[in-house]
Amino acid sequence: MEAQRSRLLATARPYLQVLSLFGLTPPAEFFTRTLHKRRRNCWIAGYSIYLIAILLIVFYECYANIAALHQVVHQYNVEDFSKVMGRMQKILIVAMATCSQLNILLNYGRLALIYNEIQDLDIRIDNATKGFSGQRHWWSFRLRLALSIGLWMVIIIGVIPRLTHGRTGPRFHWANQVLTQIILIMLQLKGPEYCLFVLLVYELILRVRHVLEQIKADLEDSDCGVRMQELCVTLKRNQLLMGRIWRLVGEIGTYFKLSMTLLFLYNGHTILHIVNWAIIRSIDPKDSSLFSRLGSITFLSINLLLACFYSECCVKTYNSISHILHQIGCLPAAEEFQMLKMGLKEYILQMQHLKLLFTCGGLFDINLKLFGGMLVTLCGYIIIIVQFKIQDFARMSDRQNTSDTLQ
Numbered sequence: 001m002e003a004q005r006s007r008l009l010a011t012a013r014p015y016l017q018v019l020s021l022f023g024l025t026p027p028a029e030f031f032t033r034t035l036h037k038r039r040r041n042c043w044i045a046g047y048s049i050y051l052i053a054i055l056l057i058v059f060y061e062c063y064a065n066i067a068a069l070h071q072v073v074h075q076y077n078v079e080d081f082s083k084v085m086g087r088m089q090k091i092l093i094v095a096m097a098t099c100s101q102l103n104i105l106l107n108y109g110r111l112a113l114i115y116n117e118i119q120d121l122d123i124r125i126d127n128a129t130k131g132f133s134g135q136r137h138w139w140s141f142r143l144r145l146a147l148s149i150g151l152w153m154v155i156i157i158g159v160i161p162r163l164t165h166g167r168t169g170p171r172f173h174w175a176n177q178v179l180t181q182i183i184l185i186m187l188q189l190k191g192p193e194y195c196l197f198v199l200l201v202y203e204l205i206l207r208v209r210h211v212l213e214q215i216k217a218d219l220e221d222s223d224c225g226v227r228m229q230e231l232c233v234t235l236k237r238n239q240l241l242m243g244r245i246w247r248l249v250g251e252i253g254t255y256f257k258l259s260m261t262l263l264f265l266y267n268g269h270t271i272l273h274i275v276n277w278a279i280i281r282s283i284d285p286k287d288s289s290l291f292s293r294l295g296s297i298t299f300l301s302i303n304l305l306l307a308c309f310y311s312e313c314c315v316k317t318y319n320s321i322s323h324i325l326h327q328i329g330c331l332p333a334a335e336e337f338q339m340l341k342m343g344l345k346e347y348i349l350q351m352q353h354l355k356l357l358f359t360c361g362g363l364f365d366i367n368l369k370l371f372g373g374m375l376v377t378l379c380g381y382i383i384i385i386v387q388f389k390i391q392d393f394a395r396m397s398d399r400q401n402t403s404d405t406l407q
Helices: 007-021 039-076 083-107 108-128 138-164 173-186 190-219 224-255 256-282 290-329 332-336 336-353 368-406
Strands: none
Touching: 007 108, 007 138, 007 190, 007 290, 039 083, 039 173, 083 108, 083 173, 083 256, 108 190, 108 224, 138 173, 138 190, 138 290, 173 190, 173 290, 190 224, 190 256, 190 290, 224 256, 224 336, 256 290, 290 336, 290 368, 332 336
């Protein structure tokens, strides 16, 4: 990956560095050809040791959190599925951290392929726009990335410690609490990492669409016959680039298959776990964590919503290319020149067959429909939890009344 040659990767590099600090992705320097082989091997060995240390810390902190959970469960006499839900949450944390490290090990070559493909597409699309007057400003992507990824990463790092402070159980050491907060930040940053790659694909699609718009503008000119062969060649290159973008999305979906699946599962389970404890602690007049629990639920939901929203926007932009092709096909020049007409038909057929979908390796599609279905499912489970808790509170009240009567 030569970030010096690719503006997209150069813009994304600071965010990749932050993600590598949390052990979510290898540093961008590992994929550069300018780094000496011996030095690269040393860096890879050092980073591997760093990842193993992170994984050991995750194992220890999950054990400490389970011990703290048992104390709280015993304190509030809730020996029901609350303990099971708490243990399941901690197991999911270990599973996410382990899968993240294994993903780096097993899909290192695929990630290098993704970087190289983004770089090559960026260069080829830039070369394709040189023959046209209007060009997209690359700094708009820098600003969009700062607002969508950079700002959300800052919010994640700043908000999670405030939302989780004081909610890990009694007699929980401050060092364990700090490490637990860092682990939770690491898990939630998986969402911005996925969104970063989606936005890179989104920018590539915008640039390809911009080339098509320029072709359309040139074809509307009455003197376009002089450049007709050049425009047909550009259209064919545009078609090939779009096919490569479609394959790139498939590689990204395979790379994030396990990590994004576990992120959706963990956030959904954690929301249910928070609701369960909110109901349990509602009888405690000294409980002051109501607003932090509401904030946690909102925060976990937004992190999933952003991944679905950006994927949906990218798919809609991809589908809008078919509309532009149909507009070009309605121009008089398309009817006049047979070469252009045949090229448009082939391009339109390709867009009809190569439907763009962001998936977790084919397990499910990441879009707003998924997020809506997840919300409906969570609401159903929350109703079940409330019904169980109402029955428990009724039994506790009956026992209390019976003991008072006997006394």
